[in-house]
Amino acid sequence: MSENYYEKADLEDFPNIGEYAPEAGEKFFEYYTVATGAGKLSEREKSLIALAVATVRHCPYCIDAYTGKCLSLGIGKDEMMEAVHVGAAMAAGDILAHATQMRKIIKKKEM
Amino acid sequence: MGLKEKTDFAGNFIEKLSICGLYPLYATGVEILQMNITRRCNLSCKHCHVQAGPGRTENMTRETMARCIRAAGDPGITTVDITGGAPEMNPDLEWLVVEMGKLDKRVLVRSNLVILLEEGFRHLPAVFAANGVEVVGSLPDYLGEGTERQRGRDVFGRAIEAIRLLNGLGYGKPGSGLVLDLVHNPVGAYLPGEQKHLETEYRRVLGGVHGVSFNGLFCLVNCPVGRYLDYLKNSGNLRDYLMSLEASFNPESAGRVMCRTTLSVGWDGSLYDCDFNQALNLEVSCSEKGKIGDIDLPVLAGREIRLGGHCLACTAGAGSSCQGSLTE
Ligand code: SF4
């Protein structure tokens, strides 16, 4: 066990995340493959979505994996950054939308 | 954690081949004669595995070319693949393609495209067309910026101009019989995406934005040899890159690696399993010693291939060869 919680090498261990619960792990990978593979949306579109989600979720492994995947697919750096901005705008919007609760409470409590 | 510390990539590669019954790996014939006729090049790309450039002086002589032409007459050989450096910089290229053109074989010339616009080389596309030569043009990145990062300033625009010139002669146009294929390779320490997907993207941008056309796209995995190996080391990417090649090992690709059907000839006539082994100075392992023409092709046809950690680039994912991916 290393001293750091996040290790770059952990990404290589991803195929083993089913350890201790192999049946659920297998089902997860099946689902993951279907959900991220080309369907009505292309692999390109899904990779950009995955990259945006990875940054919003602050997952260093997924950011590494999907940055590499986007580069492999020939996606431009400007397109990748645009996708990240969609994530950033969604996150900001999500926070501001939650301020609705605050505004409602203020209005209820203030005389 | 269960992560094995792996550093012996050559050993790991052989272990993987052994598991799928492919070690030792033997050639199955000689169908492609690849000739590396010069180390000279007008460019000095950052990933060049043969470390070509304007300062190199090695050129294949006409006498060695003549030996290759005699060897290429063998009925088993279907394809002659002429590469370099920039093959155009060998003064005997024109003579070679005219002579090879008489053999009724598929003849390819690998070009960096931009040289075709330079003084002293502009007549070559017409020579290629007259002799039915297929042109395989390098264009690492259809977005331009990556191409220039790897190959130098203004290279993308000039490459597009060269493609336009080739299109004007019929290259890459349906029904002309003149073939122009393009080559993609990643501009950095990652593997290429699926060939079919990238070909669609290339067509969308090259056709839609630049108005040029081509026949097919070959996706190549960068082989950790020469300048590309230096880049991987200097940028701290070597271990990760080799790990990702190893993790993507595909037995189906392994069975189809190009060295099984290729014989690679160096500028001085020396024989190799492929252009990468040539860059590494790994001559063919064979019961007889000699240069092109000294050893009978049937003796070379069943030779054992000399392998190393760099071979992982040929077996990763859909596989990689001078003709692009090895599997769907
Ligand atoms: S990669 Fe090709 S074009 Fe670039 S320096 Fe090497 S031989 Fe020349």
Ligand code: SF4
């Ligand atoms: S690097 Fe050369 S010898 Fe090794 S597998 Fe690829 S083609 Fe064969």
